[in-house]
Amino acid sequence: MTYIKNRRQFMKTTGLSLAGLPYITCNLIKSPPSDKIRVAHVGVNGMGSSHIRWFAGFEDTQTVALCDVDDHHLAKAKNLLSSLQTGGQVDGYGDYRRIMDRKDIDVVTCATPDHWHALVAIHAFESGKDVYGEKPLSYSVKEGQAMLAAKQKHNRIFQLGTQIHAGDNYHRVAELVQSGILGDIHTVRLWKTGGTSGLRYPEFQDPPEHLDWNMWLGPAPYSEYTPVRCHKTYRSFFDYSGGVFADFWCHIADIMYMSIHPTGLSSIDARGEVPTDGIADTPKWIDVDYKFEGLDVHWTTTPPDVPGAKDMGIGAHFEGTKGSLTCDYNTRKIRIGNDVMDDVNEVPKSIARSPGHQRNFLDSVKSRNEPESHLAYAREMTLPMHLGLISFRLKRKINWDARSEQIVGDAEANAMLFRPYRSPWELPNNG
Structure with missing residues (x-):
């Protein structure tokens, strides 16, 4: 074949x-x-x-x-x-x-x-x-x-x-939210506990013979080698990633995009800290407020003060005009008035289930x-994460023009939409 x-x-x-x-x-x-x-x-x-x-x-x-x-x-x-x-x-x-x-x-x-x-x-x-x-x-x-x-x-x-994304729980949450039983969704709260630790101040050393450090760095800025900048802890450095926030944003923002597909992002306002006890520089904690068209989205490093969230290390909370829904990867709780339930049988299955993420591919x-x-879906879902980190690093609110995909009136922030590659690496142009 x-x-x-x-x-x-x-x-x-x-x-x-x-x-x-x-x-x-x-x-x-x-x-x-x-x-x-x-x-x-x-x-x-x-x-x-x-x-x-x-x-x-x-x-x-x-x-x-x-x-x-x-x-x-x-x-x-x-x-x-x-x-x-x-x-x-x-x-x-x-x-x-x-x-x-x-x-x-x-x-x-x-x-x-x-x-x-x-x-x-x-x-x-x-x-x-x-x-x-x-x-x-x-x-x-x-x-x-x-x-x-x-x-x-x-x-x-x-x-x-x-x-x-392929799990049944996410599909069911999307069906419940889209059914209208919660009313119009006006606020979504997303969270993931944990952040970057400082990693102390290790000395630089020669990379091991089994590691091609120059190739590992690739388009990233050159740095002398130390083990904590490599392999398992590389996400602690802005040279290579954006910390726990960058790592987990898409996993929980995914259910928001599956359920309501927010559009018209206009402002991003981040707060937080970096570690002070080492060379790591991605967020020790980060909170971000996003303004979409008709929707407020709040990311926090600690669970929000809403029912059922306290013991969830990662989660999403949908607030509507008729009720709310709190979920993580495998569980969900719906609250409408005084009723608390895991499901609403009257809401039919309307989204085809996945054969499995890799099988689907x-x-x-x-x-x-x-x-x-x-x-296209993944890029749209990932974009707010990048903008949240720009606001965090600049320590100020930024305004976003979703049509032109530019930050409004802020040349310094716009420059951070791309980190120039280390020579001789180049970003191909397929436009």
Whole structure:
């Protein structure tokens, strides 16, 4: 069976030739004569290990390549895959651009640090590959715009790794909110407990031989190596991410967008602190007030003072003119008058249930129909997170023009819609 009729020619190179790596070009080709979707995984530690397990579990996929800048991660991933998949050669790479030059790969999954998400996805789109990419969608607003342009130009499929999106609870919450039993929703409260700790003041040191630190940094600003800036704690640094807020925003904002799809964002006002006991600089805590058209949205680091929220580490609370609904990933409570309930049987199922997040993506690769967490949806949902961090870092309210996607009357804030890449990396232009 042929899933992808042909590949688009990789007309643009990555603009790079680090360490003698040649420019990458692909000829227009046909998909391999196979009934399997051929998968490559980029970033194979942590969540990347989950990617390996998930995609190896489908009969219609075959993993053919693994990539990681840490040789130890790559070796561990090869061992994991060998326990899950038999037959077929699996190649290992330290530079993801080698995968983009492969003519026999249909799908790339990306579980790299946040500052790599956009480049890996865009280069995959340009080389004719579909992408299952981890959250957050991108490091910056402009990267999200560039990802969408490249996806549309090259007619590719993208699914954001918000796995909870596929769960029945989120679907049911959306049905309940959309049914009107809560009345008109005027306020949504979102929260996630926890924040960045300082990580003290470790000294810089030579990176280990098994880690290509320069490649790990990629488009991010250069820094000398210290372990806390890498791997598990990289989200503690604005050079690579935006802390717990950036990590979890999309998981709980997702249910808001599934349920009411807010539009007309006009103002963003963030408050918070960074740690004072170390080199980390992403939020120790952050609260953000958002003004949408007809809707107030409040993000807090501690649970809001509403019924049922106190013991929830992450949650969403919908306030309507007739009642409220409080939920997390797996539970929900509806309050209408004096009644408290888990469900309202009179509200019918109106949203088709997911076959599973990864299965939905693979089905879309075959059908060429958009998956559930497609790129346009993911970009719109991710945008308020980026703007919240800009307001936080500038310590002032910003006003947003949703039509032009510009911050109003604030050149300094607008400059933060994109963080320039470290040479020689460049953000491709597919406009």
